[in-house]
Amino acid sequence: MTSSGSNRLGEFEAIAKLFAPLAAKEPGALSLTDDAAILDLPFDEDLVVTVDALIEGVHFLRDDPPATIAKKSLRVNLSDLAAKGATPRAYLLSLSLASWVGDDWLTQFARGLGEDQEQYGIALIGGDTTATPGPLTISITALGSIAKGMMIRRSGAVAGDCVFVTGTIGDAGAGLAVLKGGGGTLDKNERAALIARYRIPQPRSALGPRLLYIASAAIDVSDGLIADLAHIAETSGVRIVVEAARVPLSDPFREMFGGDDEAIIRAATAGDDYEIAFTAAASARARIEGLGFPITEIGRVEKGEGVVLLSRDGKALKLSKPGFTHF
Numbered sequence: 001m002t003s004s005g006s007n008r009l010g011e012f013e014a015i016a017k018l019f020a021p022l023a024a025k026e027p028g029a030l031s032l033t034d035d036a037a038i039l040d041l042p043f044d045e046d047l048v049v050t051v052d053a054l055i056e057g058v059h060f061l062r063d064d065p066p067a068t069i070a071k072k073s074l075r076v077n078l079s080d081l082a083a084k085g086a087t088p089r090a091y092l093l094s095l096s097l098a099s100w101v102g103d104d105w106l107t108q109f110a111r112g113l114g115e116d117q118e119q120y121g122i123a124l125i126g127g128d129t130t131a132t133p134g135p136l137t138i139s140i141t142a143l144g145s146i147a148k149g150m151m152i153r154r155s156g157a158v159a160g161d162c163v164f165v166t167g168t169i170g171d172a173g174a175g176l177a178v179l180k181g182g183g184g185t186l187d188k189n190e191r192a193a194l195i196a197r198y199r200i201p202q203p204r205s206a207l208g209p210r211l212l213y214i215a216s217a218a219i220d221v222s223d224g225l226i227a228d229l230a231h232i233a234e235t236s237g238v239r240i241v242v243e244a245a246r247v248p249l250s251d252p253f254r255e256m257f258g259g260d261d262e263a264i265i266r267a268a269t270a271g272d273d274y275e276i277a278f279t280a281a282a283s284a285r286a287r288i289e290g291l292g293f294p295i296t297e298i299g300r301v302e303k304g305e306g307v308v309l310l311s312r313d314g315k316a317l318k319l320s321k322p323g324f325t326h327f
């Protein structure tokens with residue numbers, strides 16, 4: 001772990017000590033005492049790399065619990081690895097610390113990372129800490145591995161494929177609406193369930209590697225189902241048709257917004273789901289069902305371009321915005 005900002009160097013050394021235990025299980029991390037780490041991969045595997053930065057006031061609020069900020073920072077990256085079919089191996093952490101961040105915050109943040117490391121079987125192998133006059137910024141680079149040449153790309157969908165999505169869609173967006181004062185008709189458990197979906201994503205890490213040899217294209221749903229499927233459509237050079245009635249909604253979401261076309265548009269254009277949307281040949285249906293995960297077939301791939309959301313009577317629904325963007 002290196003640091004810069006010489007006036008706070010003593011402090012940064014203390015931070016490095018705080019994070020060193022997170023590197024203990026990975027010998028190649030060299031206890032965060034060297035300039036770089038070593039990651040050993042079998043000769044028949046590729047390294048899959050992804051990075052995401054979370055910024056105070058944009059992706060989280062200063063008052064959010066530090067452990068959940070830590071988990072969200074890590075898990076949005078694990079979600080990207082899962083969608084690519086990769087198995088998570090290690091991660092690097094870059095912290096730009098705002099002046100309000102104190103020891104107590106950092107201790108809880110490190111605790112959150114430690115808990116997730118146990119859950120997902122990864123370790124910290126390096127990082128950097130700086131002081132910033134701006135907002136607290138957490139950047140995590142996650143490293144995964146996969147059988148050589150097998151990463152599931154956005155570009156592999158072909159006309160005739162079916163479209164699938166894991167879990168339920170729209171819950172995190174609903175959780176944010178609850179935090180903003182909505183959801184008056186929900187009971188305590190329903191409110192908690194939706195807020196948890198917003199605060200702590202549940203990346204599909206167990207499923208991702210099992211989509212190898214099944215999915216023709218995949219993406220994690222972070223900006224909204226429609227917006228993310230549009231990335232697959234564009235990269236693959238196809239048109240994706242989604243049937244609104246088949247978009248999976250949770251019970252708390254239905255309780256809050258109902259299940260009509262307007263509610264489905266809300267769900268399909270909300271962000272932060274961290275489910276996996278993927279395409280696969282129709283012949284893969286039985287294998288997909290056999291995986292034992294909550295996966296719903298929601299549409300089909302055709303020749304053409306763009307994404308269409310079809311209402312029950314077969315009309316294309318108008319979308320004012322395809323998804324949530326953090327910019």
Ligand SMILES: [Mg+2]
Nearest residue numbers: 080219220222
């Ligand atoms: Mg992504």
